Amino acid sequence: MTKKRTIYNIAKELNLAPGTISKVINQTGNVSDLTRKRVLAYIKEVGYVPNNSARMLKSKRTYTVGIVFTEESDVGLEHSFFSSILQHFKTYVELQGYELSFIVKKLGQHELSYYEWCMNKRVDGVYIVVGNYNDKGLYELIDSSIPAVSTDMLVPGLHTVVSDNELGIKLIFDYIKEDLKLKNLAFISGPNSSKAFNERVDAYYKFIDEYELNNVAEVIYAESFGFTSGYNAVAKLLEVSKNRPELIMVASDDIALGVLKGLSDMNIKVPEDIQVVGFDDIAFAKHFTPSLTTIRQDRKLLGETAAKLLIELMNNPHETIEEIVKLPVELVIRESTQKK
Amino acid sequence: MTKKRTIYNIAKELNLAPGTISKVINQTGNVSDLTRKRVLAYIKEVGYVPNNSARMLKSKRTYTVGIVFTEESDVGLEHSFFSSILQHFKTYVELQGYELSFIVKKLGQHELSYYEWCMNKRVDGVYIVVGNYNDKGLYELIDSSIPAVSTDMLVPGLHTVVSDNELGIKLIFDYIKEDLKLKNLAFISGPNSSKAFNERVDAYYKFIDEYELNNVAEVIYAESFGFTSGYNAVAKLLEVSKNRPELIMVASDDIALGVLKGLSDMNIKVPEDIQVVGFDDIAFAKHFTPSLTTIRQDRKLLGETAAKLLIELMNNPHETIEEIVKLPVELVIRESTQKK
DNA sequence: TTGTATGCGTTATCAG
């Protein structure tokens, strides 16, 4: 077992004072170039890493960022979209020397609010991976002075990095107008509790007008986020729409794949009879039959941008930084659409 | 901002000594029933939670478990199978009062081995979510005295919770024998660097003999873990096999879905011409067309069992506990197989 | 420029 290293015994071995070691590590105070080099070299040689607990106990900064997945919406690590963003976020902040710490309301016997946990753990900042607008506890956190970012929630006062939903919808409309040359459209959204879905719906209505195309039915709101809700939604859509749409835009790929399956089960051919476009570009979109034309969200960019933003916020708590960062998206054309 | 609470000011407000507060919190030493009740009540009322850093600094136990994803195999949080198991693991240990801390080789400027990081962070135990047998650094950790569990690696000295692969294959054979009544089989495996895949291959050969069925070709090893490698593997299989198999068993669903797609592109109908069985029961298995008959691994049980095992190991470091825990699996019948 | 002393919030070991 390797010997336990502390600034104390390092100092002794170098004939210096513990405080000096601390100073060079933290790049604070004055220390001669020579000793700095000497200490740095020695530290590297023996692989010394400061004890985080002691550090956290003593100083203001903990180099820890809290991760919150609202427990109200019960999506966690297994959700591929969010966990992918989180993975990229994690990689980035770790490179900058920050650790992740999950914030959960209940840990063993102890139950606190998100905010109280963050104070208790003294995290330098928080990343709200997925939030729920009905979770009161979240607002306490958002309204606090703890630096926070999200890649999901749009709430005044919260810094958020999101894909440009309007741009995504616009790309689809451009494609419809220029290549597909279709007229009659319909839209299937996810639950309207999600701001992202609502933005997509709004953009849809906006561009339907602007491009002078025809919306064959009121927007259908799927009852949930998954495949099955898409399957049901498309049946409902065709039931209520006066004219059959030539193309259905769907607010997310998960739902869109259900739509594809639903159409197939109704013996409606995609793309010959109806064309379909999704949103997200989940892994399976390209493997489905037919493969799904969709708007790709750049998960890596989302995670890294959120990381960068949070680090900036943590370093300059009082600087005013643009609250919403919109990231570009791109259209990925596959088999579910086709030029006539 | 709520006042910062310490055992110190709690003690003062209760006219007790700090040490006494500590004792009731840790259920150690002797303290009268009366004061215990009083302290407990007060603590609950004001929502006091001990400062973890101080705690970790002082005591042997940190109530933290290290999470390692070998960086050599580059699968992280975005891998749905592992992140699902991890989520269940997380939920369970958090309920028991343990926190998660990701162990990565490089954190900011500091680079250490997994083992050294674990020592530095003083984790009480480690959960190796996914390991790579070529990662030398892992063995240092496994061979150390730090309690460790895995749900992936089979290595002497490492406690591992895995699905019963042989049972899974046997369930398929029973189903073939009793219901499907087929004779000619083939097997597509994932890369043979995975012990799980190898176990499934071995079981396949074992039961081919035992049930006196006919293996039409040497096992094909897909070059990777995903959809595409399955797509390629099935083409290769049909090329090399003398007789066309009536049923193809595939070592994982990801690969199996690629197989399904490959067959479809070759105009081979499933299940009419060839039947297919997967392994895992990933979310998409039931949504694909045709939906996939497969062996379901219980991810929740895997995560929770690993959690339980690790907690036991951490509490009784020297107790000898069964090294390999095999969990039952079940057969899920869907459209990709069919009685003749 | 370097060394010393103190405190961060606990736990654990003593006395009382």
Add this chain to the structure above:
DNA sequence: CTGATAACGCATACAA
């Protein structure tokens, strides 16, 4: 049964 007190490893203000 309870109260004082010394670590734990580090950062920092201050003294040298």
